[in-house]
Amino acid sequence: MATVLAFDVYGTLIDTHGVVAELEERLPADGPEGLAQEFSRRWRERQLEYSFRRGLMGAWVDFSECTRAALEFTDRALQTWLSETDKEHLMSLYARLPAFAEVKQALEQLREAGVTCVAFSNGGFAAVDGLLVQAGIRHYFHDIISVEEVKRFKPDPAVYALLRTRLEVASGDCWLISSNPFDVIGARHAGLHAVWVRRSLDAPFDPWGIEPDMTVANLVELAECLN
Amino acid sequence: MATVLAFDVYGTLIDTHGVVAELEERLPADGPEGLAQEFSRRWRERQLEYSFRRGLMGAWVDFSECTRAALEFTDRALQTWLSETDKEHLMSLYARLPAFAEVKQALEQLREAGVTCVAFSNGGFAAVDGLLVQAGIRHYFHDIISVEEVKRFKPDPAVYALLRTRLEVASGDCWLISSNPFDVIGARHAGLHAVWVRRSLDAPFDPWGIEPDMTVANLVELAECLN
Structure with a gap:
């Protein structure tokens, strides 16, 4: 799979x-x-x-x-x-709001590599859909999974369980990609793999003893790691 | 009661x-x-x-x-x-850590007025007990109720339910006194009365449409309101 x-x-x-x-x-x-x-x-x-x-x-x-x-x-x-x-x-x-500068290129590279991408957000479905459309990147995503389906917020384990259910994959096959340490820690705590996109050097990772599986500076770096 | x-x-x-x-x-x-x-x-x-x-x-x-x-x-x-x-x-x-300057006087006034006071904290029992002892105010409190009994944190409704259970009072008879808006909102959401101690004029109350029953500038003002 x-x-x-x-x-x-x-x-x-x-x-x-x-x-x-x-x-x-x-x-x-x-x-x-x-x-x-x-x-x-x-x-x-x-x-x-x-x-x-x-x-x-x-x-x-x-x-x-x-x-x-x-x-x-x-x-x-x-x-x-x-x-x-x-x-x-x-x-x-x-x-x-605008997408970060490198996002389109990274998503293009991931599409060429045959990787399936979904959006997974605390935002409502319609808001996230609209945001991705106006940023010109909606078509790169196979699906949008919003926490509104379970009426909880990240990092509640229920939202990561929703992600797994919706994707119908074993947890090992699903990777969360997030710049937000709370999201990375929440996903790891719920048994998912997670990549931390360290968009700012000023913000350290929370010292909880729960580390990301991988850290990248931006999404092009992520796409290149996967190739 | x-x-x-x-x-x-x-x-x-x-x-x-x-x-x-x-x-x-x-x-x-x-x-x-x-x-x-x-x-x-x-x-x-x-x-x-x-x-x-x-x-x-x-x-x-x-x-x-x-x-x-x-x-x-x-x-x-x-x-x-x-x-x-x-x-x-x-x-x-x-x-x-030190108590705020007016706390001892306020607790003395409340004791003279026959009001029962308990401490109710996110801190562990031993830590809170030690803190109140060193500040010289432990003896004003009938009891210490710590969230460690339910292993949740404020503002989880379970911690306010613990407070009610421990006090064996109907919710209407128990008032939370807190300078923390998240605590006041949590208590009100859980059906308790709550007083906001507005220790800083710089910090507005969260505009969630859930208001404190009463706002005071400090605890002496609270004690005087109750007299």
């Missing part, structure tokens, strides 16, 4: 910090240097925290609600006082 | 940023301004994130392991290269 690569979406294929240019236009011009980067970073961190906490509470909502509440929180915490129009605009941008 | 106040410990009774002075001595002197505060803040945030993720993964460990791994992560992320001796020292400090 062929190996299947399950790609995380936000942060791995798609750049969640693709909102920085728009933030720079909309945040107060007299704010501290690097405010847009700081806003983007804290927005993303809080979005993930909200998904972890909602998962733990058994109070699942669509991921976009975590994104929206995290935007609101960050705006209040940084006292940037964005207008409702600006917030709606930023949310709509989240539906058309 | 009398009302019981269940106090969160870390951040509510005990100041988790009581390590800043020691950090200032041990971190590189040529680091950026405010590095010790930044280190303390990120250490605490990561400790909580680790507890949320471990709870979600069903991979509970004692809270001190989350604290230790978060210290290691923060040291690597900020590239502060603390020695193993320094890290051990910081961990031992975590066992004797």
Whole structure:
């Protein structure tokens, strides 16, 4: 049975910090240097925290609600006082974030090598489908598997079990590809293989004693390793 | 049946940023301004994130392991290269963090008013007991209830159910007192009353549509509200 690569979406294929240019236009011009980067970073961190906490509470909502509440929180915490129009605009941008620069080339190489790729995301099916379409990479994916089918969030073991069920493969044949250490650790804990895409040298891997099977700097490096 | 106040410990009774002075001595002197505060803040945030993720993964460990791994992560992320001796020292400090300035007076007032107080923490029983003893406030608490009894972490509904079971009160008679919005939201979601101690004006409450029953600036204000 062929190996299947399950790609995380936000942060791995798609750049969640693709909102920085728009933030720079909309945040107060007299704010501290690097405010847009700081806003983007804290927005993303809080979005993930909200998904972890909602998962733990058994109070699942669509991921976009975590994104929206995290935007609101960050705006209040940084006292940037964005207008409702600006917030709606930023949310709509989240539906058309760009792919990382090397993604298309890597997916092309994997297709040529005959590797089956699926997208596997905390995002809802429609949101992920739309995101991949607008980034021009939807056709590289055999399927989209969204946590909304089980109403849990990564790194709950139930979502990795969903992935295995949907792919109907033994766990050894399915590899998670993610830039998010929490996702890599969650997958390894659930018995999957996992590759860490180390997109930033600033972010160390969590020292839990659970390591990725492989670490790559980007997806072209991954495709080349598999050839 | 009398009302019981269940106090969160870390951040509510005990100041988790009581390590800043020691950090200032041990971190590189040529680091950026405010590095010790930044280190303390990120250490605490990561400790909580680790507890949320471990709870979600069903991979509970004692809270001190989350604290230790978060210290290691923060040291690597900020590239502060603390020695193993320094890290051990910081961990031992975590066992004797100070209470916030007004805590003793507030607990005295509550005792005089005949209110029953318990400590209710993500920390292990022995760690919390030791922390309250060294802060000189252990004798104000009728009991210590630790999540280690159920091997989950706040805000998992199971830990609030444990609190109710241990107190043998209907949920309406038990109030959680916490400075941590995740704890207040978790308790409210599980059907308890909850007071938010807003120790910092910089940290807004999470905009989830789940509000505290009451907000106070500190515990003396709480004691006065109850009188």
